[in-house]
Each structure stands twice: as C-alpha cells, then as structure tokens.
Amino acid sequence: MKRHLLSALTLGLLGGVCGFANAADKAPAGKAASGIAIEYIDPSVRAQDDFFVHTNGKWLATTEIPADKSSWGAFHKLHEDTQPQLRKIIEDAAASAKDADQQRIGDFYASFMDEARVEQLGVTPVKGNLAKIAAIGDKKALPQLFAEFNRYGVTAPINLTIHQDNKDSTKYVVDFFQDGLGLPDRDYYLKKDDAKLAEALAKYEIHVTKMLTLAGDANAAANAKAIVAFETDIAKIQWSKVELRDPVKAYNKYDIAKVGELMPGFDWNAYLAATGVQGKATYVIVSQPTYFQALDKVLADTPLETLKAYAQWQVIHDAAPYLSKAFVDENFAFYGTTLSGATENRPRWKRAVSATEGALGEAIGKVYVQQHFPAEYKARMEVLVKNLLTAFRQSIDTLDWMTPATKKEARTKLAKFTTKIGYPNKWRDYSALTVKRDDLLGNMQRASEFNYNKEMNKLGKPIDRDEWLMTPQTVNAYYNPEMNEIVFPASILQPPFFDPKADDAVNYGAIGGVIGHEISHGFDDQGAQYDGDGNLRDWWSPADHKNFKAKTSQLVAQYGAYSPLPGYQVNGELTLGENIGDNSGLAVAHKAYKLSLKGKKAPVIDGLTGDQRFYMGWAQVWRMKMREPAQIVQIKTDPHAPGQFRANGTMRNQPGFYEAFKVKSNDKMYLPPKERVIIW
Structure with missing residues (x-):
C-alpha cells in the first residue's frame, strides 16, 4: 500500500463545461453565505428518503456530462477550472521563459502542440523500438526488455516501485509487483458470464488488431488474438484487487541473491542489473510471489513470437497518444469511448497541458501557487486541521470498543501525524531532464526515465520527508501510511470543498470531512496496521481486532448491497478503507464543527x-454523474464507492444526521440504531 487517494477520478478523463454555483458570490451584502448551492436542491425528494438527490437533484436533472468526459462532478469541475490557469502559465513559459525550468515547460508544451510535425513523423518515432523487438532471437532477451519497459513506463508483466520499507520506515526498498494487462482489471479477461466485460474484451482484440495494422504489422489479426490469449493467461495468475489491499500479505522480503528462485526460467540477475537495482539493494520486496512463480511457466509456455508481438503492442499502446492522428483517434476510440463512454477527445491543448504537467508538475505548481493560492487559505486550513485532530483525539478517548492500552497507542500515532497543506517546502530539481521542442515522444520517454532515475537514486539514502506524491494543482488529497502524513494540495481548497466566503458549517462538512477522511485512513483496516512511525506493526489487542472486525463487516455488507447499475454491486471489501474514511471522517468533522x-x-x-x-456540504461534494462504461471500470478497479453512496451510505450511519433532519423509522434513509456503524 503506497497511499490513499480521496477522489474517484478514473482513466484520466477529467474536467468539462458545466459547473457549480458558488452561493457565496451571490449572497446579498451583510448576509452570511451558506456555501450551499441551494438552486440545486430538489424539494420534491425528501432529505429523509434520498439525501444525495435532495441536495443535488436539480443539478442531476439538468447537467449533461461533457462529450469529452466519462464522468462529471465537483472534482472534475475544479480540475477543469484549473486548466485555463495552467495553460496560461505554460504558454507564458513557451513565449518568454524566465529560467531553465520555464524553458523546459515551454518546449515540452510546444512539442505537443506542433501537430504538423507529429503528423509528418507518423509511426517513425516507434519504428526503432519495434525493429529492435522484431530482431530478438530468444527469450534470454526478455529480462533486458522488461527492464527497459519499466524504465520508460511501458507496460510489462513485471514492474517495480521504490518506497519506504513497510517494516523499517527509515529505509527505501525496491518492491516488485504484478502488471502487464491492457484492460483495467483481470475480470475483463476472466468473467465470461458478464456480457459487458466479454464485449469489451472482444473489442479490445479488434483495437489491438487496428493498432498493429497502423504500425505496419502484416499479421495483425493473428498477433492480436495471441496477445489477448497471453494477457488472459497473466490475468489468471494475478491477485484480485481485494487481495492487493492486504499490506501484510504483500510484504514478502527476499534476499536479492535468492529472488531469482521464484522464476528459475527467467534471468533475474540480468533483469536486476538492467533495472539498476543490482548493487543498490541487499534485499527486495515481492508483493505477489505466487504470481511470479506462475509467470515463470506462462513465459516458458508462450511462443517467442507471441511475446515479441505483445511487446510491440505495448510499445505502440504507450506511444499512441503522442503519434499521428490515426493512432490518437484509434486509441481514444477504445480507451476513451468503449471503456469510458466519452464521445469526443479532449482538445489538443488540454492534452498538452496534462502531458506537460505529468513531466514538470512541480515546476508548474510553483508558479500556480504564487498566482492562485492566497496565504490566508493555508492559515484557515491549518486551523481546520488542528480542530479535526483535536476532535479525533477526543473520539479515541470515548471509544467503547477499544482497550485502554490500544487507545494509548492510537493517541501516540495521532500525535505523530504530519500535515502538509498547499505546496511542498522544497521544489523538485528538473535540471537532469532534457526537453526538445521538436521531439514529443522523446520528451515523454525522457520524462519517464527522469522519474525512474529519481526513484532509483533514493536507494541507500535517508527518507525525504519533504517529498509530495501530488502536485499543488492536483484536485485531490491523500494519506501516506509509511510517512504517517495527510496531504492537501492547493487546488482542492476551493468551493465546494473550501469556501472562504461561507459560514463555517459547510466548510466543516466539506473540506472538514475530507480532512477527517484522510486522518481516518491512519486508522482504517489498512492504515491501522501501521504505527506512528510508519512501520507495519500490530499494535492492537485480539479484543480490538475482534470488535473492529465486527464493525467493518457491517460496513462491507451495507455497501455490498448498493447497486449503481443493474447487475453490478459495489464491492464492499474493495471499498472498505475508503468507506471507513468517509464514515469516520464525517463523524469527526461534525465533532470538530x-x-x-x-x-x-x-x-x-x-x-x-x-x-x-x-x-449538505458533504453531500454536494459527491455530486457526480458517470457514464455506464466508466461506472463499470470504477466498480471493478476503484477503492472508492460511487458518489451517491459516499453521500447516502455515509449519512445513514451518522447520529447527527438523524437529529438534523428528524429522520424517522419509516424514512428510506433510516437504519435501526443497532445497524448503524460508528467506528471513530
């Protein structure tokens, strides 16, 4: 487990054209603003029957998801609002760079916007790599090939990351994990009885065929069929999303000299040398050892020509958004439309902004906070966080299910929380990144390699506790259990999450709920397995585990009963951590209010x-609409429940909600007291 992300933004398809009204801007002089978009309240739906629709009903009835989006809501709106701001920062850099980083920003953006050159090059930027793969003579070349893919961000069956050792948070460690699929989840390959997933798999094979054909593969159809069969074999041996949530099960420490025993047919020494790990680590973590053991046989049983075709496909797939229009359009037709439901691609300038951000995010963020993040916002957030931490500490003191010794440990962990608000204390150094104004795909690859080298260079060095895992302009927030830190980027500190003109009630319900959500991640079913120093350590008594399990099992059952689409249920186990975060975070935010x-x-x-x-501040944060294909992807892959259940599902467990809206036993939002889950 590397971090928790608050929002349910999927597939990178964010933003759009319809927005939230800011009630504060319309309040008469001398009158305090509620911060609630009262024009979206639907009085025909009772708050006691469907709080989400009551609060957001008129918005839901009148808002269309923009053609280039798979979903639309509060997160998407804020993301979209930042795009013109970022565009101006980037285009100003392109027109008149004031320093080396601005030159990189401007050149990167210009390389994306030079559509004429991209069209002229066609498939040429990947021809060299395709020819290199075609020339492979035996499987001994696979370790080197997979290592190169890891370096440049191309999908491969083996991947790696660098993070803090879960059992020694003073050290960085290499962690190897399963990968290799072109579809969002293994269920797309394995759930043959699900008509929609089966249809997506069939269309995926057609898509692979078309992409290989565009790249000049004369045997595209046969190769596509073989590629899908190979990926299906990989899917069969992968761990499920629920299994991947267990940090103890995923902590498998191997001496670097013995890790190769997992795959006797694969030259791990060659792979480790090519990745740069050899000589920098004495041990590694293997997150899913059974996967690697089974992968050894899959690779042995798969013909070399299929593995070469698969590798060529992954090179093409990775490069497609940065090649000529034919590749961009076919890539969007499948990943944007078939899997996400969007009918139009984003304008080129928005895709260029996203790509430039991905490469030089903190360099852009440094300018963004200077222009768009007033110092008083950070000061008010610090007060909110302080109050939330106080409320959480009081909650621990009054728990009726936790033993005194464990309460003491919980208070110790809470006291060690680090809070980061707005932007980093120190900015990333991009001096090692080479950017060329006429080489889009090369810029993308060099940016991937730059990030890879940055991570690899952490090995053997002290933990960088100033590092951020998100840029300031990211509309999101996270808790990192290995750092025991909560982080709130500048861009989320806007309405409807944080409204500096509004009365405090809505801010405590919205951004306060977000703060409480992230604090609660330190004590959810995953985060609670880490102590205050970020180490994976069981600091609970058997009685605490039993009581906690009883409460969380109720929450699993509650959310497992929710169905956003016919035939598709929310996965209560996959979403458990986020549901605990919502449940506990809102309860603590109410106490802080x-x-x-x-x-x-x-x-x-x-x-x-x-x-x-x-x-209502909480409910309007989760205002969201989603296209059906994207909803299926979310259900299969996202640890967050759909927005309507983050609102209603959370509310049904809050005692204060029943009092505020006089909810009675015959109301649809009602849960009997014994069925309400109150954790923190």
Whole structure:
C-alpha cells in the first residue's frame, strides 16, 4: 500500500463545461453565505428518503456530462477550472521563459502542440523500438526488455516501485509487483458470464488488431488474438484487487541473491542489473510471489513470437497518444469511448497541458501557487486541521470498543501525524531532464526515465520527508501510511470543498470531512496496521481486532448491497478503507464543527440550520454523474464507492444526521440504531 487517494477520478478523463454555483458570490451584502448551492436542491425528494438527490437533484436533472468526459462532478469541475490557469502559465513559459525550468515547460508544451510535425513523423518515432523487438532471437532477451519497459513506463508483466520499507520506515526498498494487462482489471479477461466485460474484451482484440495494422504489422489479426490469449493467461495468475489491499500479505522480503528462485526460467540477475537495482539493494520486496512463480511457466509456455508481438503492442499502446492522428483517434476510440463512454477527445491543448504537467508538475505548481493560492487559505486550513485532530483525539478517548492500552497507542500515532497543506517546502530539481521542442515522444520517454532515475537514486539514502506524491494543482488529497502524513494540495481548497466566503458549517462538512477522511485512513483496516512511525506493526489487542472486525463487516455488507447499475454491486471489501474514511471522517468533522462553535448556537442561513448545512456540504461534494462504461471500470478497479453512496451510505450511519433532519423509522434513509456503524 503506497497511499490513499480521496477522489474517484478514473482513466484520466477529467474536467468539462458545466459547473457549480458558488452561493457565496451571490449572497446579498451583510448576509452570511451558506456555501450551499441551494438552486440545486430538489424539494420534491425528501432529505429523509434520498439525501444525495435532495441536495443535488436539480443539478442531476439538468447537467449533461461533457462529450469529452466519462464522468462529471465537483472534482472534475475544479480540475477543469484549473486548466485555463495552467495553460496560461505554460504558454507564458513557451513565449518568454524566465529560467531553465520555464524553458523546459515551454518546449515540452510546444512539442505537443506542433501537430504538423507529429503528423509528418507518423509511426517513425516507434519504428526503432519495434525493429529492435522484431530482431530478438530468444527469450534470454526478455529480462533486458522488461527492464527497459519499466524504465520508460511501458507496460510489462513485471514492474517495480521504490518506497519506504513497510517494516523499517527509515529505509527505501525496491518492491516488485504484478502488471502487464491492457484492460483495467483481470475480470475483463476472466468473467465470461458478464456480457459487458466479454464485449469489451472482444473489442479490445479488434483495437489491438487496428493498432498493429497502423504500425505496419502484416499479421495483425493473428498477433492480436495471441496477445489477448497471453494477457488472459497473466490475468489468471494475478491477485484480485481485494487481495492487493492486504499490506501484510504483500510484504514478502527476499534476499536479492535468492529472488531469482521464484522464476528459475527467467534471468533475474540480468533483469536486476538492467533495472539498476543490482548493487543498490541487499534485499527486495515481492508483493505477489505466487504470481511470479506462475509467470515463470506462462513465459516458458508462450511462443517467442507471441511475446515479441505483445511487446510491440505495448510499445505502440504507450506511444499512441503522442503519434499521428490515426493512432490518437484509434486509441481514444477504445480507451476513451468503449471503456469510458466519452464521445469526443479532449482538445489538443488540454492534452498538452496534462502531458506537460505529468513531466514538470512541480515546476508548474510553483508558479500556480504564487498566482492562485492566497496565504490566508493555508492559515484557515491549518486551523481546520488542528480542530479535526483535536476532535479525533477526543473520539479515541470515548471509544467503547477499544482497550485502554490500544487507545494509548492510537493517541501516540495521532500525535505523530504530519500535515502538509498547499505546496511542498522544497521544489523538485528538473535540471537532469532534457526537453526538445521538436521531439514529443522523446520528451515523454525522457520524462519517464527522469522519474525512474529519481526513484532509483533514493536507494541507500535517508527518507525525504519533504517529498509530495501530488502536485499543488492536483484536485485531490491523500494519506501516506509509511510517512504517517495527510496531504492537501492547493487546488482542492476551493468551493465546494473550501469556501472562504461561507459560514463555517459547510466548510466543516466539506473540506472538514475530507480532512477527517484522510486522518481516518491512519486508522482504517489498512492504515491501522501501521504505527506512528510508519512501520507495519500490530499494535492492537485480539479484543480490538475482534470488535473492529465486527464493525467493518457491517460496513462491507451495507455497501455490498448498493447497486449503481443493474447487475453490478459495489464491492464492499474493495471499498472498505475508503468507506471507513468517509464514515469516520464525517463523524469527526461534525465533532470538530461543534467544537468550533464554542458553545454558541449556529445561525440559520438560507433556511438551513448549522447541522443541516454541515451535512449538505458533504453531500454536494459527491455530486457526480458517470457514464455506464466508466461506472463499470470504477466498480471493478476503484477503492472508492460511487458518489451517491459516499453521500447516502455515509449519512445513514451518522447520529447527527438523524437529529438534523428528524429522520424517522419509516424514512428510506433510516437504519435501526443497532445497524448503524460508528467506528471513530
């Protein structure tokens, strides 16, 4: 487990054209703003029957998902709002660079926007790699090939990452894990009785055929069939998304000299040397050892020509968004339309902004925060976080299911939390990254290699506790259990998450709920397995485990009963950590809101009490619509539940919600007290 991400943004298809109204901007002079988009409330639906639709109903009824988006909601709107801001920063750099980083930013963007040159080159940028793969004479070349793919970000059956050792948070470690599929999840290959997944698999084979044909493969159809069969064999041996959530099961330490015993037919020494790991580590972690053991046989049984075709396909797939229009269009037709439901590709400038951000995110972020993140926002967030931590500490003290010794450990862990708000204390050094104004694909590959080398160079060095895993302009937040830190980038600190003009109630329900969500990740079913120093250590008593399991099992059952699409249920086990985060985070945020009032009664604004505004603040954050194909991808791969259940499912367990809206036993939102899950 590397980190928790708050939002459910999938497939990189964010943004659009329809937006939230900011009630604060429309409040009459002298009147406090509620921060609630009251124009979207649907009074025909009772809050006590469907709180999500009551709060968001008119928005849901009138909003169309933009043609170039697979989903649309609060996260997407904020992401979209930042795009013109980032475009100006980048285009200013392209027009008149003030330093070396701005020159890189401008040149990178210009290489993407030079469509005439990209068209002129056609498939030429990948011809060399395709020819190199075609010339492979035996399987002894696979370790070197897979290592090169890892370096340049091309999909391969073996992948690696560098992170803190889960059982020694003072050291960086190499972690090898399963990979290699072109579809979002193994279920797309294995669930033959699911008509929609089977259809996607069939269309995937057609897509691979078309892409190979565009690249000049005269045997494209046969190779595509063989590639899909090979990926299906990989899917059969992979761990499920639920199994991947277990950090103890995934911690398998191997002496570097013995890791090759997992795959006797694969030259691990050659692979380790080619990756750069050899000589930098004495041991490694293998997240899914049974996968690697089985992969040895799969590689042995698969004909060399199939493995070569698979490698060529992955090179083409990785490069497709940066090649000529024929490749871009076919790539979007499958991944954008078939799998996500979007009917139009994003404008080229937005794709160029995303690519440039991916390569030089912190260099852009440095300018972004100077222009768009007032210092007072950070100051107000620091107060909110302080109040949330206080409320969480009080919650620990009053728990009726946790033993005193474990409560003491929990308080110790909470006291060691690190909070990062807005932007990093130090900015990333991009001086080793070469960018050329006329070489788009080369820039993408060099950016991947730059990031790879940055990670590899961590081995043997002290932990960099100033590092951020997101850029300031990212609309998201995260908890990192290995650092025991909560991180809130600048871009999420905007309405409807954080409204500096609004009354505190909505801010505690929205960004306060987000803060509480991230704090709670330190104590969810995964995060609670790490101590305050970031080490994987069991600090719970058997009684605590039993009581916690009883509560979380209830939560699994609750969410497993939700169905966003006919025939598709939310996976209660896959989404458990995020559901705990929502459940506990909102409960703690409500306590913090009460603390902030200091005994005073909250005013009524827009006809809503403070508590009502608090809960509506949470519900409008999860305002979202999603196309069916993208919804299926989310259900299969995303640890977050769909937005309507993050609102309603969380609310049904909150005692304060019942009081605020006078929910009775005959209301649809009602859960009997014994069925309500209250954890932290």
